[in-house]
Amino acid sequence: MKELQVKFVRHGQTFYNLMHKMQGWSDAPLTDRGIADLRKTAQGLKQIHFDAFYSSDLKRAMDTAEIIMQANTASDPDLQLQTDANFREVGxxxxxxxxxxxxxxxxxxxxxxxxxxxxxxxxxxxxxxxxxxxxxxxxxxESSTDVYHRMAAGFQDLLEQNATGSTILVVTHGGFIRMLGEKYATKAQLAATNLPENGSVTTVLLTDQHVRVLDFARHNDQLDTDQAV
Structure with a gap:
């Protein structure tokens, strides 16, 4: 059985987030606050060895991934960011x-x-x-069925492209992570939030047989207290 640990990070705050506008497949740049918050997330993840870095194909996610990758000291510095449209936000x-x-x-x-x-x-x-x-x-x-269909395709991409035992970072979006939680997290894990905060980290154990949420929407201020989660 193939097994991966995947850390899903919500991108940093954007101008659309700040102005409370619907932001799905459209894009907006990260704000100064968004960049500052991401640096906290990056610090909490910098000592984790990642075997691969992924993001959705939207620029706010790609920019977020680059900030995290630049701060990371435990992974191969030659690793390149891979993008996958299956991890983009709900349309x-x-x-x-x-x-x-x-x-x-x-x-x-x-x-x-x-x-x-x-x-x-x-x-x-x-x-x-x-x-x-x-x-x-x-x-x-997109309907819920549409999103879950490409979510499953994204999971399959990770399983096919990475060796068992790998730890993977995926930068994605709030709506996507919330729906991941709806399908796979426990009620207790979901109770704390309606939408994961910008820069939060959700850790998932992904196998070719099941998906298990280990930690849902952990705030970036909490990361350095338990980097192994």
Whole structure:
């Protein structure tokens, strides 16, 4: 049985995050705060030996990965960043770049909700993703099934491309990690957050038979207390 330990990092804060705009397949640069926070994440991960570095193919994730790689002192300095579109953020279609409160009201209203937070708490992230796809007139928004399909493809990429026992870093996105947690984390692990914070780290044991979340959305300030997790 092949087994990998994978650390999924949410990218740093971007201008869209700061302005509370929907940010899926669209992109925005990291803010100064985002870069500063990522340096904390990088410090917490710098002594971990990674056998490979991956990110989604969106620039905010690639820039985040580069900051972490530059700080790392335990891995082969010749390792190159690999990108995989399977790890990109959930696609929001026509709602990309729009204020998230406006989108929350439009998507949630038919179900009796006027914001994403209440909708997620009461109905779950999968129904919210499905409702967003229904409300999107462009046809580009992703349903929960769409996201889980490419998530599985991304996991398969990691298993095929890396040797058993490897430790892998993957920089991805908040919505992607939240859905990973919905499918594989325990209720206790999910209880602390609706959306993983920028720069947080989620550790997963990935095998060709199962996926197990070891640690969900650990804040970057906590990393140096237990670097082995």
């Amino acid at each position: 929001f279609g026509i709602f990309e770049g729009i204020d998230d409160q406006i989108v929350g009201r439009k998507v949630g209203h038919p179900f009796g909700f006027d914001n994403f937070n209440d909708f997620i708490k009461q109905a779950g992230i999968n129904q919210v993703r499905d409702a967003t796809k229904i409300a999107d007139s462009s046809g580009f928004a």
